[in-house]
Amino acid sequence: MSGSDASATTLGEASERETLKRIFPRLPESRSTIVGPGDDAAVLAAPDGRYVVTTDMMVHGPDFRWAWSAPYDLGWKAAATNLSDVAAMGAVPTALVVAIAAPASTPVSDLEELADGLRDGCAALAPGCGVVGGDLSVSDTFTIAVTAFGDLEGRAPVLRSGARVGDVVAVSGMLGAAATGLRLLFSEAVDAAGEPDRARFERVLAAHPETVTAQLRPRPPIADGPLAAQAGATAMLDLSDGLALDARRVAEASGVGIDLDPGLLGDDVEIALTGGEDHGLFAAFPAGAGLPGGFRAIGVVVPGAGVLVGGRPFDERGGWDPYIGWDGHGG
Structure with a gap:
């Protein structure tokens, strides 16, 4: 079979x-692997x-659109979203298990x-985190599910429930860039019927590369998770669904209030608060603790809820919910 013929082969034509x-040689190896892909389990x-x-899933439709995402982007984002959850516990990511269900017509x-x-x-x-196994199946809707593992290296996990009155609240990474990119895609990278359009996407990407790439291929500060644990972080989580929504989760779990300083949230306070991903x-x-890595102060833990x-109380829900989309307005 020629190289061009091999490239055109679909899942329905090739055996598992x-x-x-073809896939295994391209996957990263894990430094924690004793037995890797090829047996019934790693x-x-x-x-x-x-x-x-x-674990986290990405489903075509609510989570990504092929008109806007290349397969490479999807692989990167599937890794990033799971790695950040491991880092938010103060752990070092070590391994991923990846399951994919795809239409038989998928090349x-x-x-x-x-x-x-x-x-x-x-x-x-x-670096050092790899894919150690997974599964392939057939479905009309392309779905990727990743399970990630991490090493606490002898430290206690950092939970959402440990914030204390007087603590400094800080973030590492961008606020609102991915949501800005998504808003651009939904407003400018669609056709007259509101459907994702590849040609318009290419123009939006060329005009707004930083924010669109932040949505499609995020770069979370994974190394700052273990650094935060070493620095004595009392609570932590991954900012996947929006600052206000995720901060509220920490406040509820810890039985405290969290007061965010609008002057420290950037030029667009609204999208910093309600954007996600x-x-x-x-x-x-x-x-008084030194903030490690790329962390920067944005507020303080206060009495209350x-x-x-x-x-001033911020009661807007804000953020992303897979069942109702962005801030209740559909995804």
Whole structure:
């Protein structure tokens, strides 16, 4: 079979074994692997007897659109969104398990590109983290599910429930860039019927590369998660659904209020508060503690409940919910 013929082969034409033979060499290796892909299950080292585990799905439609995302982008983002959840516990990401359900008409080359995105995302964001297994299946709707594992390296996990009155609230990573990119896509990269359009997408990407790329290929500050744990962070989570929504989760879990300083949230306070999918880190630190890595102060933990902005209650839900989209207006 020629190279061009191989590139055109679909999942419906290739066996699972043939597909995996093309994908496995492209996937990143994990430093924690004892037994990798090829057996019924992988075997990983758990150096301190514990491991962090999380899982996340991306489904065509609510989570991504092929007119806007290349397979490489999807692989990168699938890695990034899971790596950031591990980092938010204060752990170092070590391994991913990836399951994919795709239409039979999907070219095998698309899965190769997706594997390249997984590989490069892990290499850039969490060197030493690799893919140790997974599954392939057929579905009318393209779906990727990733399970990620992490090493606490002897530290206690950083939970959402430990914030204390007087703590400094800080973030690492961007606020609102990914949401800005998504708003541009929904407003300018669609046809007259409101459907995603590839040609218009290319023009939007060329005009707004930073914000569109922040949405399609986020770069969360993974290394800052373990640094925060080492610096004594009392609470932490991944900013996946929006600052106000995620800060409220910490406030509720900790039984405190969180007062955000609007002067520290950037030029567009509204999108910083209600945008999502930047996958930065939100953490609380004891007053007077040095902020590690790229963390910067944006507020303080106060008595009471919920989220305040400049001392005033912020009751808007804000952020992303997969069942109702952005801020209740549909996804």
